[in-house]
Amino acid sequence: MKDSTIRAATKVAHLGRDHAxxxxxxxxxxxxxxxxxxxxxxxxxxxxxxxxxxxxxLYGRYGTPLTFALESAIAELEGASGAITVSSGLASITxxxxxxxxxxxxxxxxxxxxxxxxxxxxxxxxxxGIETTYYDPLIGSDIKSLVKSNTKVIFVESPGSQxxxxxxxxxxxxxxxxxxxxxxxDNTWASPLYLKPFDLGIDISVHAATKYITGHSDAMxxxxxxxxACYDRIRDSVRLSGQCAGPDPVFLGLxxxxxxxxxxxxxWQSGLKIARWLAGRAEVxxxxxxxxxxxxxxxxxxxxxxxxxxxxxxxxxxVSETALGTLLDNAKLFGMGYSWGGYESLLIPFDPxxxxxxxxxxxQGPALRIHIGLEDTDDLIEDLSRAFDAMNGS
Ligand SMILES: *Cc1c(COP(=O)(O)O)cnc(C)c1O
Numbered sequence: 001m002k003d004s005t006i007r008a009a010t011k012v013a014h015l016g017r018d019h020a021x022x023x024x025x026x027x028x029x030x031x032x033x034x035x036x037x038x039x040x041x042x043x044x045x046x047x048x049x050x051x052x053x054x055x056x057x058l059y060g061r062y063g064t065p066l067t068f069a070l071e072s073a074i075a076e077l078e079g080a081s082g083a084i085t086v087s088s089g090l091a092s093i094t095x096x097x098x099x100x101x102x103x104x105x106x107x108x109x110x111x112x113x114x115x116x117x118x119x120x121x122x123x124x125x126x127x128x129g130i131e132t133t134y135y136d137p138l139i140g141s142d143i144k145s146l147v148k149s150n151t152k153v154i155f156v157e158s159p160g161s162q163x164x165x166x167x168x169x170x171x172x173x174x175x176x177x178x179x180x181x182x183x184x185x186d187n188t189w190a191s192p193l194y195l196k197p198f199d200l201g202i203d204i205s206v207h208a209a210t211k212y213i214t215g216h217s218d219a220m221x222x223x224x225x226x227x228x229a230c231y232d233r234i235r236d237s238v239r240l241s242g243q244c245a246g247p248d249p250v251f252l253g254l255x256x257x258x259x260x261x262x263x264x265x266x267x268w269q270s271g272l273k274i275a276r277w278l279a280g281r282a283e284v285x286x287x288x289x290x291x292x293x294x295x296x297x298x299x300x301x302x303x304x305x306x307x308x309x310x311x312x313x314x315x316x317x318x319v320s321e322t323a324l325g326t327l328l329d330n331a332k333l334f335g336m337g338y339s340w341g342g343y344e345s346l347l348i349p350f351d352p353x354x355x356x357x358x359x360x361x362x363x364q365g366p367a368l369r370i371h372i373g374l375e376d377t378d379d380l381i382e383d384l385s386r387a388f389d390a391m392n393g394s
Contacts, residue, residue: 008077008193009261015076016069016254030251031064052232054082061244070254071223074213077257078192078205080225084238085245085253089188089208092222093117094124096204099230099237100153100182103129107153108146110167111358112137112160114186118355134358137165144175151179156202157186158195159297162350162369163361164288164313166297169304173201182230188212188341192225193264194307203230209249211341212309215256215263218342219249263343263374267310270380271372277381278314278370283388285364286315310372311340313350316365319391324349324366326394330387333380340371345380347371 022028036057038044050056055068067085075083086092101107109121111134121132135146137160154176158167169185176183185197188208197205207213209221226234268291275289290301291308328336334347347370352361372380
């Protein structure tokens, strides 16, 4: 499957199925296990030497054949040298940061970062004597002016959480390479299919596989993909902190991956359709969707991405909180809850003014994040239309 002429949709049907005995079944079995038994003393001694090699069945925490199947599939799809699974998306972020930061170091983090990442920097890293500076996501090559002698990591996330700014990743990675700084990208929105970070100079890519990769809102899972130079430090960071992904989430992640190209294409097309419809509504002041022509991030998205997922935002014209509540309560097909990337549509309000520090969020009215699932878009539009009518009448 290392054949680069084979396309992603074909690869996901075949990757990670060819290196374990599954007795003819299409899928590999789930290994529930901690202890791995060695037949002889000689094998036991040799197992200690195999610890630093990849894909070694030694102990439950180090992974099972199914874990290695998912990891190699993700690495192949994303163009990484290797990938490592952990217990959640946030765990993939913290393990990647921990691998390259120590007391006295400095990290640059985009102001549009996923909020729990910010909290980890402000509370845990700060407590360990590691300083964080947040920067404007649209900074581009000017990031150079913020790099200090002790800056070890630049953390990027594109598009940004909630607000969907598209970052100029090649401009940032060029500076990082020049100054010897490691770059970590949160690639959850695009998944390994719609952004190839290693082609853009990124060193490490992290995923909340909880979202699109698993795809059914039924598991927590994180994956860290890395280039060759960073792989060992990532693995050590994961192992030494006791991180590992459970066997069932790994199975669900690999199962989700099989249908990821089909699902993402539908999320993308349906999302764009709803985005266009929302842009035409009088109640909506602005739609923020990088795949929409005219969006602030559209040019860079077109240059760097191979597709869009189903998550974006829109800003309402000024309305009361009661009216906002009426809208949300009447959007019956849209669940209100955290996370996204499943088959179902979601709608939640957000307010970046409460946590942004490097940039100022100025919006006319309330902001909403919307996830377009796999439902029929005509039903979603009719549902939103009824919800807007209810809001207008309230
Ligand atoms: C959800 C999310 C995470 C965290 O994933 P969990 O699996 O919930 O820990 C990280 N980054 C982004 C961009 C996310 O949306």
